[in-house]
Amino acid sequence: MQSPYPIILNLADKNVAVIGGGKVASRKISKLIATGIKPTVISPILSTKIPRNQINWIKDKYQRKYVEEMDIIITCTDDSSVNDQVKNEATHFQLVNDTSDKNNSDFYNLATLKADDMFISVSTIGKSPSVAKKMKNEIKEWVSKRFHKEFE
Structure with missing residues (x-):
């Protein structure tokens, strides 16, 4: 792409x-x-x-x-x-x-986090889904602590 x-x-x-x-x-x-x-x-x-x-x-x-x-x-x-x-x-x-x-592919999926009023996505442009997943989990931990968000 x-x-x-x-x-x-x-x-x-x-x-x-x-x-x-x-x-x-x-x-x-x-x-x-x-x-x-x-x-x-x-x-x-x-x-x-x-x-x-x-x-x-x-x-x-x-x-x-x-x-x-x-x-x-x-x-x-x-x-x-x-x-x-x-x-x-x-x-x-x-x-x-x-x-x-x-x-x-015309597109690929992103690693995502969703809360009621927030949608966060991470991509490595298809190069390493495992790295994107790790980044997503680290962002989830940081945002959860900082903004007291519960993600789906």
Whole structure:
């Protein structure tokens, strides 16, 4: 990604798809559900950690027809050919995040902290999610002590 531009998206009226049903997909799906949306998940199998009643599950392998109306598509497969296919087939109106390849993505997620009146995010621009997570935790500790905030 050459020109990152940080934003906060309101997903309330957006169609969001997650391709894959494993461990990485489970983490992404839980964060999407926490925003109040019901993502569409396309995968032949689902991790037991994914709550089936909070998603629209298409029990199948990726096919373009399943994501034609999606605004945001997150690929969470370990098959680079599928991830590449999703990115290549997306229209210029669709944003794609390939969780296995930041260079094959229109966006990537940030490490975030949320309180009732505060939203803090940290990014290493996809270079080191573990460093971003560590920074987030240190910021959380500092802000919690200094401003007496409880984060979700």
